[in-house]
Amino acid sequence: MTRVLLGEDNPVLLREIAHALEIHGYEVIQASEGQCIINYLSESDRKPDIIVSDSTLKDAAHQPISHYLTTSEAVHGIPTLFMVAFNAISDIRSMTRNDDYIIKPFRTDDLTAAIENKLRRIYRTGVSG
Amino acid sequence: MQTETTLRQQIAELQDQLDSRSKALTQAEAQIRLLEARQVCLRQQNGAEKFPELCVLSHVVNRTPASIIVTDAEGEIQYVNPYFTKLTGYTLSESLGNTPRMLKSGLNPPHVYADLWATITSGQQWEGELHNCKKDGSLYWEYARIAPVQDDSGGNITHFIAVKEDITAFKQNERHLRESEAFVHATLNALSAQIAILDAEGTIIAVNTAWHAVTDNTQAVPAKTDVGVNYLDVLRGVDPLSEDAVTAQTIMRGMNAVITGERDSFSLEYPCRNGQETRWYIVRVTHFRTGEDNAIRVVVAHEDITERVMAEKMLADSNKRLEATVKTRTKQLQRVNRRLNNVSTPILLVNAEGQIDTTNPAFDRRMGYESQALLGHSLWDIFDDDSQPALMKLWRTVHTSEIPRSPIEACLTTKDGATFEAEVSLSLLPENAGHVVCTLYDISHLKEVERLKDQFISVASHDLRTPVSAILLSASTIQHYYDRLSDERKREKVAQISEQAERLKELMTAILDVSRFDARHGRRGDTIFDTGQVLEIVANELKEQAALKGQQIEVEINGGGTHIIGEKSDITRVWQNLLSNAIKYTGTNGQIKVKLFGANETANPHHSPELGDFAAHLPDDIQSGQYMIGVISDTGHGIPEEDLPHLFTRFYRGWAAESDIKGTGLGLALTRDLLQLYEGDIAVSSKEANGATFCFWLPAHTAESET
Structure with a gap:
């Protein structure tokens, strides 16, 4: 079962996305703040297969989580997919590849397709639930 | 002689x-x-x-x-x-x-x-x-x-x-004598002056060639005056009614004075009219004594000085004109200076080397410098590094091309280190040796509006996107996994969709309210209604919402005079915005107090103590009994001091933009716009973490104001 670390600060969206992914057979770890992602990655032994996070999340020091996710050793090897609001695209484009983000709003199947795409590219094998 | x-x-x-x-x-x-x-x-x-x-x-x-x-x-x-x-x-x-x-x-x-x-x-x-x-x-x-x-x-x-x-x-x-005589004669005859020599009686004993040539021209030397004629008699004979009579008399008296030895010499400048033309002459009378009998001889010389007089006149005229021109220019300069001093646009005068020659008070004020403190400084000094290339380019084109260049946007640093953005225009003063007028249009406020708009779009798109995302997700989940979802889950998803759609509607309404207000172009309604009654209805509606957070709304209406003529929905929106803000920004179990003082009440000075904070904001004639005053206070977060000046600016959300509290930044701006539409206004007072108090006033509709 593919394990997804999901970061989203809007509780409604967090719940909805998590639910949609679970229906698709993903195991979802919910993080409502940027710092939760950092804490989980550094403390938990159960590394996620992929991180799906809103691009505007901030860490405790108010730094964009995207910076941490693209540079930190703890994240090394874990693929990351950003959920990006349209007005923040230019920020995220400057630091990630084209297939590294999905523009909000999206439908559930758009998200699952993007996740599968990313995983296929990274692990060269389809990992599906 | x-x-x-x-x-x-x-x-x-x-x-x-x-x-x-x-x-x-x-x-x-x-x-x-x-x-x-x-x-x-x-x-x-x-x-x-x-x-x-x-x-x-x-x-x-x-x-x-x-x-x-x-x-x-x-x-x-x-x-x-x-x-x-x-x-x-x-x-x-x-x-x-x-x-x-x-x-x-x-x-x-x-x-x-x-x-x-x-x-x-x-x-x-x-x-x-x-x-x-x-x-x-x-x-x-x-x-x-x-x-x-x-x-x-x-x-x-x-x-x-x-x-x-x-x-x-x-x-x-x-021989010498002959030479001298020849010399004297030649000299006398070569002179254009008319010269006659008289004896002690005034009889002409000799004249030069010029005397005959031009005697006709002047009344003071009549044509028949020649050797053997008594000049004094001729002058005496001038018609006392003619316009030359005074001149003739004066010359005669002068001659007499020289003959009698009363004076050594005499001279007089006199005009001579001949038809349209007036010519000017000078007569000089001198004397010498003969060797034989020491007899006196008088030399009379008339000389045409018209050209000199004309030249002098022209000189005087041109002097006068020059003075007038200087005066006019001075006045213009003073006017320009005055205007320069009075305009609110910062303006500098820069010489061809780019040194500041003059600054106007608006410039000094904006830059925070003492009057003319930047004189002699380079123009480049006042601009930030990033602005230099564009400025240099503009400077060069202004000196090399006559086509006016479009202004550039540049950043300036004031004395206290703050920066502001300005639209910079340069224009060459053509008559002024490469001097350039530099005009700075302060566009900080425009930039601020632009920034706020950007912020609004960003906030609005985020705020709009979130419910849309939620709706899309819920809807697509139901669509694709309808069979897998339990009934309860389905109901939950539908409720989610409905809730998010509601939120979207709220946002759309706020944006539409603002644009609708702009489209009204100042038109008011024509219904008479009681703002107190509107308050009670709104408070009633919101009581439930407040109760959810354990808050209480206390409403107090004092005195009559709470009617106005207009659109009831405008005042409903004022109360709604102010009250829902108070609920939104006040924590659980907070207290919200609303007081409305009717116009009858505001006429007497015993107002609510809350009004003390607004003394500086209230209109001067607040005690005239025309105004109703509304005061809404809460016990919530309060508002940081730096946010207070911008609170009523559209799209401005200040600290709230960073908080979980949803909003559009349009509610208070619209509230103020509505109050100003009815010739009222609003002010705020707050100490952070100590609640906020809003106070608005409106001219009430009274029986008197109707007539």
């Missing part, structure tokens, strides 16, 4: 001398004849000592200051006296046996000698001027009288006696 007189005088003197010498010569001749007679007797009687008078005569001849030459009938010199030797250099012994031809210079015309010989050989006496040569070769003039001496028989000429006067000096003087 002086020289001429002196020379005339000298000529007269010399003439006198000549006459007296001639007399002396005639006497000497007579004596010589007597002497000769004696000598003849002597020769006959052989005893000179017997004639003592001969000795006297000889003495006279020897001493006389004239050359005496005695020749025989053939012209051979028999005797010369010592004066001859002294004059010519020839001694008696050198002369004896010679003829007077030894004195010939070759300068006397031949007919002179012919005439001389013809005269004396015929027994007549000849006299005339001879230009002769001395022994040393130098020339001299002499006046000679030559007479034949005849024997007693009377027929035969035995001797010739020449008595000669040295007149070299006289001849020289005469």
Whole structure:
């Protein structure tokens, strides 16, 4: 079962996305703040297969989580997919590849397709639930 | 004139001398004849000592200051006296046996000698001027009288006696005199001034050529005034009614004063009208005295000075014009300066080197400097580094092209280090040696609006996107996994969709409210309604919402005068915004107080103590009984001080933008816009973490205000 670390600060969206992914057979770890992602990655032994996070999340020091996710050793090897609001695209484009983000709003199947795409590219094998 | 007189005088003197010498010569001749007679007797009687008078005569001849030459009938010199030797250099012994031809210079015309010989050989006496040569070769003039001496028989000429006067000096003087006279005449005639010389009675005794040439031109020198006419009489005769009468009188009095010696000289500038033309003259009257009888002579000179006067007039006119121009320019400059000082746009004047020459007060204020403190600084100094390339480019084009360049946006740093953005225009002052006017339009506020708009779009798109995302997700989940979802899950998803759609509607409403308000263009409604009643309805609606957070809303309406004429929904929106804000920004169990003071109530000074904070904001005539006042206070977060000035700015959310509290940044802006539409306004007072108080006032509709 593919394990997804999901970061989203809007509780409604967090719940909805998590639910949609679970229906698709993903195991979802919910993080409502940027710092939760950092804490989980550094403390938990159960590394996620992929991180799906809103691009505007901030860490405790108010730094964009995207910076941490693209540079930190703890994240090394874990693929990351950003959920990006349209007005923040230019920020995220400057630091990630084209297939590294999905523009909000999206439908559930758009998200699952993007996740599968990313995983296929990274692990060269389809990992599906 | 002086020289001429002196020379005339000298000529007269010399003439006198000549006459007296001639007399002396005639006497000497007579004596010589007597002497000769004696000598003849002597020769006959052989005893000179017997004639003592001969000795006297000889003495006279020897001493006389004239050359005496005695020749025989053939012209051979028999005797010369010592004066001859002294004059010519020839001694008696050198002369004896010679003829007077030894004195010939070759300068006397031949007919002179012919005439001389013809005269004396015929027994007549000849006299005339001879230009002769001395022994040393130098020339001299002499006046000679030559007479034949005849024997007693009377027929035969035995001797010739020449008595000669040295007149070299006289001849020289005469020549000088002639030269001087010629010089004086030529000079006088060459002068364009009209000159006349009068005697002591005022009679004209001489005039120059110009006098005749232009006498017609001036009334002061009438045409018939000529030598022999009395000038004073002419002037006296000028028609006292003519316009030249005063001039004539003045000149006459001036002349009289010079003649009587009352004054040395006199001069007068006078105009002379001749038809349309007016010419100007100056008359100068001077005097001199003659040598002979010390008689006074008056010189009157009229000179045409029209051109000089015209030139002076033109000079004076152009001076006047110049002064007027300077005055006008000064005024313009002062006007420009005043305008420069009064405009609110910061303006600098920069010289061709880019140094600041002048700054206006608006500039000094904006930059925070003392008046003119930046004088002499480089224009570049006041701009930030990032602005330099664009500014340099603009500066160059302004100097090389006449086409006005579009302004650039640049960043400036004020004295206290703050920066502001300005639209910079440069324009060359064409008459001012490369000076450039630099105008700064402060566009900070525009930039701020732009920034707020960007922020709004960002916030709105985020806020709009979130519910849309939620709706999309829920809907697609239901769509794709309808069978897998339990009924409860399905209901939950639908509720989610409905809730998010509600949220979207709320946002759309806020945005539409604002744009609708703008589209109203200041139109109010025409319904009379009670704002107090509206308050009660709104408070009732929101009570439930407040109760959810454990909050209480306390409403208090004091006094009458709470009606206005307008659109009821406007005031509903005011109360809704203010009350829902209070609920939103106040934590659980907070307290919200709403007080409305009717216009009757605000007329008396015992207002609610909350109003104390707003004394500075309330209108001056707040106690006139025209205004109702609403006060809404909460016990919530309060508002940070830095947010207070911008609170009513559209899209501004301040600290709330970073918080979980949803909003559009449009509610308070719309509230103020609505209140201002009804000629009211709103103010806020808050201490952070100590709640906020909003106070608005509105002119109430009263029976009086209706009439």
